[in-house]
Amino acid sequence: MQKNDYFCRVKIGKIMDSFLELCRHRRSIRRYSSQPVEREKIDYMLRCALMSPSGKRRNPWEFVVVTDTDKIRAMAPCKEYGSGMFETAMAAIVIAVDSAIADTWQCDGAISAEHLLLAAEEQGLGACWCHIYGREEAENLIREITGIPANLHVLCVISFGYKDEERKNYDLDKLLYNKVHYERY
Secondary structure (H helix, E strand, O other), X not given: XXXXXXXXXXXXXXXXXXXXXXXXXXOEOOOEOOOOOXXXXXHHHHHHHHOOOOHHHOOOEEEEEEOOHXXXXXXXXXXXXXXXXXXXXXXXEEEEEOXXXXXXXXXXXXXXXXXXXXXXXXXXXXXXXXXXXOOHHHHHHHHHHHOOXXXXXXXXXXXXXXXXXXXXXXXXXXXXXXXXXXXXX
């Protein structure tokens, strides 16, 4: 597709246009200011996550909110790479999922994480996903810090805070439109 094709030039309604802009602005933020994240914003993001779709509406996810900065800093060494954002994050939400409740537990948890990421951007916060599942040492550390029981899988931790870095918005003309196929690959 060329940059002037359907995706770039279609006129869409105001609601979808604002969602497109939200998606353009949402970037992974790994450095945060020391300003605390207000409880109201955390509650808003959680309401959004609780409305995320799940297979057969089983809702296999559990959310652990962490605002104690000592606990958040203790999460930083959970992985050798990709967890440094916990050094400055002012809040974190751990997504744990119960595989006994739904066979779609990984997807359900990931969808709820995306709802959190988008809600954070809408609230003027930065956020970043830290994948945990399948990394035994990371999962054990997060479990130890948060008290998550062994019957739940720690899927990921989302860090939050007021942005202390700027990232360019996505350029609609540079999206990978060649990854889109209609009717057949």
